[in-house]
Amino acid sequence: MNLFQTLALIAIAALFVLTLIAAVRGWATRRDALLWALLWLVAGVTIMWPGVTKVIANALGIGRGADLVLYCAVVVMMIGFLMVYVRLRRIRREMTLLVRELAIRDAISERKPPSDEAISHEATKEGHFDV
Amino acid sequence: MANGQTTECETLPDSARTATFVVIAAYNESTCIEQVVSEVRAEYPNVVVVDDGSTDGTFEAAKRSATHVLRHVINRGQGAALQTGIGFALSRGARVVVTFDADGQHRAEDIKAMIAPIWCGECEITLGSRFLGGTENIPASRRKMLRMAVLFTRIVNRVNVTDAHNGLRAFSDRAAREIDITLDRMAHATELIDQIRLSGLPFKEIPVQIRYTDYSLKKGQSSRNAIQIALHYLLGRVLR
Ligand SMILES: Nc1nc2c(ncn2[C@@H]2O[C@H](COP(=O)(O)OP(=O)(O)OP(=O)(O)O)[C@@H](O)[C@H]2O)c(=O)[nH]1
Ligand SMILES: [Mg+2]
Numbered sequence: 001m002n003l004f005q006t007l008a009l010i011a012i013a014a015l016f017v018l019t020l021i022a023a024v025r026g027w028a029t030r031r032d033a034l035l036w037a038l039l040w041l042v043a044g045v046t047i048m049w050p051g052v053t054k055v056i057a058n059a060l061g062i063g064r065g066a067d068l069v070l071y072c073a074v075v076v077m078m079i080g081f082l083m084v085y086v087r088l089r090r091i092r093r094e095m096t097l098l099v100r101e102l103a104i105r106d107a108i109s110e111r112k113p114p115s116d117e118a119i120s121h122e123a124t125k126e127g128h129f130d131v
Numbered sequence: 132m133a134n135g136q137t138t139e140c141e142t143l144p145d146s147a148r149t150a151t152f153v154v155i156a157a158y159n160e161s162t163c164i165e166q167v168v169s170e171v172r173a174e175y176p177n178v179v180v181v182d183d184g185s186t187d188g189t190f191e192a193a194k195r196s197a198t199h200v201l202r203h204v205i206n207r208g209q210g211a212a213l214q215t216g217i218g219f220a221l222s223r224g225a226r227v228v229v230t231f232d233a234d235g236q237h238r239a240e241d242i243k244a245m246i247a248p249i250w251c252g253e254c255e256i257t258l259g260s261r262f263l264g265g266t267e268n269i270p271a272s273r274r275k276m277l278r279m280a281v282l283f284t285r286i287v288n289r290v291n292v293t294d295a296h297n298g299l300r301a302f303s304d305r306a307a308r309e310i311d312i313t314l315d316r317m318a319h320a321t322e323l324i325d326q327i328r329l330s331g332l333p334f335k336e337i338p339v340q341i342r343y344t345d346y347s348l349k350k351g352q353s354s355r356n357a358i359q360i361a362l363h364y365l366l367g368r369v370l371r
Pocket of ligand 1: 183206209212352
């Protein structure tokens with residue numbers, strides 16, 4: 001193993017353990033944790049035995065192992081972007097519903113014009129709005 | 132479609148006026164909101180202003196003039212603000228809900244023709260049309276863009292309207308309950324047309340006048356926006 005492999009594997013092992021802790025403590029959903037763990041596993045294997053990607057790449061008709069990794073990375077990133085976008089939309093929607101709830105709860109309506117006998121006291125108060 | 136006013140509706144009864152809630156969504160319109168509200172309020176006692184997180188004095192100006200004032204603490208866009216106002220109006224027992232622009236482009240006297248067919252049970256929804264009615268000082272580019280928007284609506288939504296992006300609309304309480312605007316910004320106009328079609332509620336276009344002033348043009352939509360709005364709408368349709 002060269003220096004790069006040693007360092008990268010240590011980092012990946014640490015991330016793997018972190019993912020496990022996150023799953024156990026409930027910081028991440030089980031599905032997310034599983035996806036991450038799988039990603040670390042694949043990364044670990046390809047760093048440890050770089051020949052593996054070449055074998056798979058050749059089987060798929062792609063020349064170099066590094067190309068396969070690149071293609072996969074692009075696809076994974078695209079899916080990632082889409083997932084983030086969908087989540088962003090949901091958060092926006094929830095924000096609107098929250099803002100709406102507040103607006104309706106705190107609606108200010110003008111008081112009905114006071115009847116003649118009530119005028120003297122009420123009308124002198126500051127403003128004429130009820131909250 | 133244009134010649135719809137039945138004679139029995141010529142004079143709208145007072146009960147119709149008081150049961151009508153006019154919803155005005157406003158974003159940074161402090162300079163004209165009071166004027167717009169008081170013109171509407173001269174005829175309709177229930178004016179609801181939804182201040183959409185304005186950073187000028189719109190909220191204070193609205194409090195001085197409107198019957199009901201609601202405030203979005205964060206700007207959520209016109210679609211979101213209209214939905215807030217409509218929900219509020221229904222909760223206060225509105226029988227007819229009208230939406231009206233805050234930038235002074237609509238005429239308060241057009242509201243009557245919008246309400247009458249609904250009040251008489253002729254239809255559930257009315258949509259204002261500047262192309263059946265008229266426009267004042269509309270720039271040629273703006274007209275072209277609006278025509279394209281109508282074409283877009285006819286093709287994508289398969290609804291035959293002459294003006295899909297007019298802020299002057301009216302809904303019976305039943306129709307207002309069926310409507311649920313989820314596209315927060317300007318794409319809500321197209322979403323609304325979809326919902327009207329899906330609900331099967333009868334609607335009618337009413338000729339109205341839209342006036343373009345230096346003020347409204349400065350604040351209004353640009354052609355670049357139009358493409359953004361169309362994309363927004365299409366994405367909303369795919370991702371739902
Ligand atoms: N609630 C809310 N209202 C907005 C927002 N932006 C614009 N509006 C309001 O929507 C109304 C119409 O907006 P405009 O930008 O003039 O759109 P338009 O009238 O369809 O387009 P023009 O033909 O260019 O005038 C006005 O009453 C604005 O105050 C926003 O972010 N939130
Ligand atoms: Mg306008």
